[in-house]
Amino acid sequence: MLSDGLSLSEESSSSSSSSVYVDFNPRITTILNQNRVLKQKKETDKSSNPKLPELNLKPLKTNDQFVALFKKNLRLQKRATKSNFCQAFVAVIVVLLIFLMQLLVNKYLNQDRNDNPTPKSFEYDSIISQYIPFYGKSNTLSFYLDFQTRFLNIEVAYRWPVTKKRTIKPYLYPIVSEKAMNELLYNSYNSTPFYSNGAYEIIKHNLTASPQTNELSFVAFYNSSSYNMMPGLTRRTSERGQTMFLPTMINLIHRSSFNKLWMDSGKSHNLQNNYGYNLTGPDIRIGLKNFPTLQGVNQVDIVAIVQPFYFTFLLHFLLPVFLIIIVYEKEHKLIDIMVMFGLKMKIYWIVNFIFNYCLYFFLIILFYIAGYALQFRYFTQNLFMTHFLLFFCWGFAMVSFSFFLASFFKRVRTASVVGYFLVIIIGISTSILWEEVLINKSGLDIFWAQLIPSIALYNGNKILSDHGGIGEPGLELSDIYGDGMRSLYVVYLMLLLDSVIYLILASYIRTIFSDLSSHRNPFFFLNCFKKRRNSKKNNKRSRYHFNSRKKKINKLTNRFGNDFENIDLETKNLNASNSSDDNDENEKSEESNDNDNDNEENNKNEKDKNSKNNDWILGNDPRGFNIPQDVQQERVRVINSDDPIKICNLSKIYKGQDGNLDVTAVDCLTLGIKLNECFGILGPNGAGKTTTVNILSGLIKQTSGRAQIWGLDIPDQMSGIHSIMSVCPQHDILWDDQSGEETLEFYARMHGYKDEDLKNRVDQILKQVGLYSDRTKLIKEYSGGMKRRISVACALITNPKVIFLDEPTTGLDPASKRQVWNVIRKARKDRSIILTTHSMEEADSLCDRIGIMANGMLRTIGESQELKLRSGKGFKFMVHCYEKHQNKVEQFVNRLFPNATILNSLAGTTNYEIPKDDVVLSDIFQIMEEEKDKVGILDWGISQTTLEEVFLEITKDSQVYQGTYF
Numbered sequence: 001m002l003s004d005g006l007s008l009s010e011e012s013s014s015s016s017s018s019s020v021y022v023d024f025n026p027r028i029t030t031i032l033n034q035n036r037v038l039k040q041k042k043e044t045d046k047s048s049n050p051k052l053p054e055l056n057l058k059p060l061k062t063n064d065q066f067v068a069l070f071k072k073n074l075r076l077q078k079r080a081t082k083s084n085f086c087q088a089f090v091a092v093i094v095v096l097l098i099f100l101m102q103l104l105v106n107k108y109l110n111q112d113r114n115d116n117p118t119p120k121s122f123e124y125d126s127i128i129s130q131y132i133p134f135y136g137k138s139n140t141l142s143f144y145l146d147f148q149t150r151f152l153n154i155e156v157a158y159r160w161p162v163t164k165k166r167t168i169k170p171y172l173y174p175i176v177s178e179k180a181m182n183e184l185l186y187n188s189y190n191s192t193p194f195y196s197n198g199a200y201e202i203i204k205h206n207l208t209a210s211p212q213t214n215e216l217s218f219v220a221f222y223n224s225s226s227y228n229m230m231p232g233l234t235r236r237t238s239e240r241g242q243t244m245f246l247p248t249m250i251n252l253i254h255r256s257s258f259n260k261l262w263m264d265s266g267k268s269h270n271l272q273n274n275y276g277y278n279l280t281g282p283d284i285r286i287g288l289k290n291f292p293t294l295q296g297v298n299q300v301d302i303v304a305i306v307q308p309f310y311f312t313f314l315l316h317f318l319l320p321v322f323l324i325i326i327v328y329e330k331e332h333k334l335i336d337i338m339v340m341f342g343l344k345m346k347i348y349w350i351v352n353f354i355f356n357y358c359l360y361f362f363l364i365i366l367f368y369i370a371g372y373a374l375q376f377r378y379f380t381q382n383l384f385m386t387h388f389l390l391f392f393c394w395g396f397a398m399v400s401f402s403f404f405l406a407s408f409f410k411r412v413r414t415a416s417v418v419g420y421f422l423v424i425i426i427g428i429s430t431s432i433l434w435e436e437v438l439i440n441k442s443g444l445d446i447f448w449a450q451l452i453p454s455i456a457l458y459n460g461n462k463i464l465s466d467h468g469g470i471g472e473p474g475l476e477l478s479d480i481y482g483d484g485m486r487s488l489y490v491v492y493l494m495l496l497l498d499s500v501i502y503l504i505l506a507s508y509i510r511t512i513f514s515d516l517s518s519h520r521n522p523f524f525f526l527n528c529f530k531k532r533r534n535s536k537k538n539n540k541r542s543r544y545h546f547n548s549r550k551k552k553i554n555k556l557t558n559r560f561g562n563d564f565e566n567i568d569l570e571t572k573n574l575n576a577s578n579s580s581d582d583n584d585e586n587e588k589s590e591e592s593n594d595n596d597n598d599n600e601e602n603n604k605n606e607k608d609k610n611s612k613n614n615d616w617i618l619g620n621d622p623r624g625f626n627i628p629q630d631v632q633q634e635r636v637r638v639i640n641s642d643d644p645i646k647i648c649n650l651s652k653i654y655k656g657q658d659g660n661l662d663v664t665a666v667d668c669l670t671l672g673i674k675l676n677e678c679f680g681i682l683g684p685n686g687a688g689k690t691t692t693v694n695i696l697s698g699l700i701k702q703t704s705g706r707a708q709i710w711g712l713d714i715p716d717q718m719s720g721i722h723s724i725m726s727v728c729p730q731h732d733i734l735w736d737d738q739s740g741e742e743t744l745e746f747y748a749r750m751h752g753y754k755d756e757d758l759k760n761r762v763d764q765i766l767k768q769v770g771l772y773s774d775r776t777k778l779i780k781e782y783s784g785g786m787k788r789r790i791s792v793a794c795a796l797i798t799n800p801k802v803i804f805l806d807e808p809t810t811g812l813d814p815a816s817k818r819q820v821w822n823v824i825r826k827a828r829k830d831r832s833i834i835l836t837t838h839s840m841e842e843a844d845s846l847c848d849r850i851g852i853m854a855n856g857m858l859r860t861i862g863e864s865q866e867l868k869l870r871s872g873k874g875f876k877f878m879v880h881c882y883e884k885h886q887n888k889v890e891q892f893v894n895r896l897f898p899n900a901t902i903l904n905s906l907a908g909t910t911n912y913e914i915p916k917d918d919v920v921l922s923d924i925f926q927i928m929e930e931e932k933d934k935v936g937i938l939d940w941g942i943s944q945t946t947l948e949e950v951f952l953e954i955t956k957d958s959q960v961y962q963g964t965y966f
């Protein structure tokens with residue numbers, strides 16, 4: 001077989017790197033034909049300048065992107081079962097902990113009080129004691145009460161204020177012990193509003209007819225909850241002329257009980273209608289006590305005490321989860337790759353916002369279920385809307401805050417550690433801050449403090465817990481307005497304000513520090529200053545760039561370019577014009593902002609085309625360096641071409657860090673990639689291949705120069721470009737927890753594939769890359785080669801106009817490699833492919849044209865066959881004969897190729913190197929055909945220089961300078 005270029009099929013071309021020999025008879029005509037075809041092709045290429053069809057730029061539909069992203073997020077969240085379970089588990093533990101604490105407190109602390117649930121009484125009140133006389137009309141009372149017991153229960157039925165008619169049916173009976181009375185009162189605490197128990201505890205009694213010796217002292221127990229249901233106070237005037245207001249309920253109890261006391265005393269029954277007697281005397285006292293209750297003021301309500309802290313802590317629980325979701329995609333460059341596939345960042349953030357909010361809402365539902373199930377007064381006492389609104393607003397604030405925090409992290413591990421640490425710290429610190437520092441602060445201090453959403457949340461929780469606690473009535477909607485900055489409606493507003501502020505901050509930080517250079521716009525509000533400063537700096541840099549390196553580069557070019565004709569360039573003029581052009585470029589790229597509006601983009605495109613047209617006029621190297629002829633020809637060709645990908649004087653300088661020199665990764669690269677073409681970029685490590693691809697795909701910004709894809713400028717119109725391009729990056733960028741099929745579905749869905757179309761498309765590509773049987777495996781279960789193949793599949797599935805493949809077959813076994821080659825080969829139709837590779841075999845097999853780069857510069861460009869012919873030193877010629885014929889054969893070869901040199905000779909086989917000018921293939925085949933038998937040649941072969949040899953020859957000098965700025 002012949003090496004490719006002379007090969008007949010694409011399959012044979014793949015073996016180009018080895019020396020191969022010709023069984024020339026049948027091949028002569030084919031080779032001659034092929035040479036003719038090559039020549040004709042070259043001529044057609046030179047003469048024709050195919051017009052680029054109109055680009056029908058259809059922006060990706062927002063709806064498709066939304067659905068694709070949401071489904072992807074949902075799937076990934078479902079897969080994260082373990083961590084979700086852990087999250088939920090910890091949340092449940094926290095809730096149960098509060099509940100358990102309350103149970104323990106109830107059992108060991110509150111229990112004592114339940115055994116003796118007598119609540120703290122009111123102090124005996126002198127005013128109250130004077131109240132007693134209003135029950136009687138007579139000033140003289142002479143009866144003796146012989147009470148059998150200290151405790152008396154009274155049942156009172158009343159109807160108030162429904163009928164405005166008091167129906168009093170007192171029933172009084174003795175109770176034997178204090179415990180029995182307490183139990184009775186406790187059980188009737190929440191009795192019906194129309195029926196209530198009351199009780200008397202007689203402390204002392206000695207009622208006589210003489211006011212001077214009257215002694216009566218008792219405590220009336222009343223049900224304050226019933227009292228609350230009986231609005232109004234009974235107005236009485238004391239003996240001393242004071243007006244007093246007494247709870248109606250107490251009044252009723254007093255009245256009925258006093259009547260009973262009177263009757264029981266066995267005195268006049270007529271007095272019953274007089275509602276008691278006016279008791280006077282030095283020692284007549286009455287006290288009031290509320291009914292005993294479990295939640296008496298002396299009881300410890302642990303939930304109410306720890307609730308603000310625990311609820312604040314619990315409601316922060318999803319913060320680290322949100323952080324992890326975003327930072328994971330950031331760390332693994334998944335956001336960048338999605339953008340390169342056409343995703344709009346606006347949609348990314350909206351979907352993440354909604355998705356995270358939904359996750360949070362799910363947690364809130366669980367929270368409510370637990371809260372009501374465990375009967376937390378926070379939920380049962382306060383009106384539903386009061387806490388629901390707090391949770392509703394907090395959700396927005398937390399998601400925005402997580403976006404803001406995520407801007408500061410690049411690693412998931414750091415984000416999750418800091419996130420969980422924050423949850424704990426925030427819970428504690430907000431409670432300390434609120435209770436200790438802000439307790440006496442003014443309204444404005446509270447406002448500033450609540451700009452931290454956690455503090456606003458704590459405030460809200462505190463208000464709701466306080467109202468839900470013992471002794472406080474629950475919060476009504478009308479109650480949310482009181483207390484200025486500390487009121488609940490301010491909390492709602494502050495949380496909403498915080499959401500907006502943190503969203504703006506997050507988006508601003510992302511604009512400055514975005515990994516994707518086309519989305520980066522440092523300090524945009526300072527652009528005017530930056531522009532001026534940059535202009536000066538660029539002027540300086542340009543001078544340095546072109547002058548200091550000129551000597552070195554000329555020296556180098558002369559060395560490696562011996563075989564090429566050097567072109568005399570009008571250095572001075574070009575330097576001047578191009579340095580100013582470069583400055584313009586820089587200024588423009590600094591000014592550029594992301595523009596998602598495609599119409600605007602098209603208008604801008606038109607304007608830019610007109611204003612920048614001059615950039616394309618110069619075909620010469622702006623530095624004035626001597627450059628190889630083929631590279632120069634490409635520069636000229638690009639100007640007149642209508643290539644889908646046009647690159648002109650593209651340069652990228654990485655700033656040296658930690659005292660290192662700046663690195664020129666790409667240096668004035670100019671080339672064009674045609675439609676239906678697969679263009680291979682070869683080069684040693686560090687040649688600038690990946691940097692070129694990264695600039696073209698919008699990952700990094702060029703330092704100077706210009707590039708266009710289908711007429712759209714890089715990086716100004718990157719969002720338009722992203723909708724028609726795809727990329728297979730050097731390192732696989734995939735979601736570990738998605739299957740291969742799901743990954744492809746995601747990209748296809750984003751590009752508008754639906755239902756059957758989607759399935760068919762995914763299956764088709766999976767079959768092409770040989771992963772159909774492994775389609776349901778998760779990416780983390782894929783081997784390196786399988787990941788590589790799925791990355792290539794991703795680049796192909798969206799049906800793009802331009803594909804960048806950065807070393808697509810690295811790590812693939814020979815069979816898989818060939819499978820991927822076949823896919824790429826078929827894929828070039830109607831599109832342009834840029835492929836970087838270290839495999840000469842791959843470049844030879846796949847690429848229509850090849851450019852070899854070294855030290856950021858294009859060293860040679862052309863079809864594989866052309867490169868071999870142009871830069872190879874010559875041919876390798878092998879003859880095999882019997883040893884006895886060796887001398888004769890040698891003489892024959894020397895006559896045929898006078899300049900041939902023997903490379904080696906062994907056992908009748910001799911290898912020669914023949915200068916390329918000595919070889920006219922057609923003549924050789926003819927002569928050998930006629931003469932070989934006569935001179936005793938058994939076998940012979942001629943092989944051309946391999947691409948590898950061309951590569952080594954072209955790049956040999958660059959190795960010396962590799963990584964340096966020259």
Ligand SMILES: Nc1ncnc2c1ncn2[C@@H]1O[C@H](COP(=O)(O)OP(=O)(O)OP(=O)(O)O)[C@@H](O)[C@H]1O
Pocket residue numbers: 654655663664665683684685686687688689690691692963
């Ligand atoms: N982020 C960076 N910061 C600084 N220098 C960089 C950066 N990325 C690349 N470089 C430098 O730019 C030069 C070109 O790198 P690039 O990755 O483009 O080379 P390459 O041809 O793709 O190499 P390889 O074949 O090894 O992938 C190298 O000298 C490299 O050290």
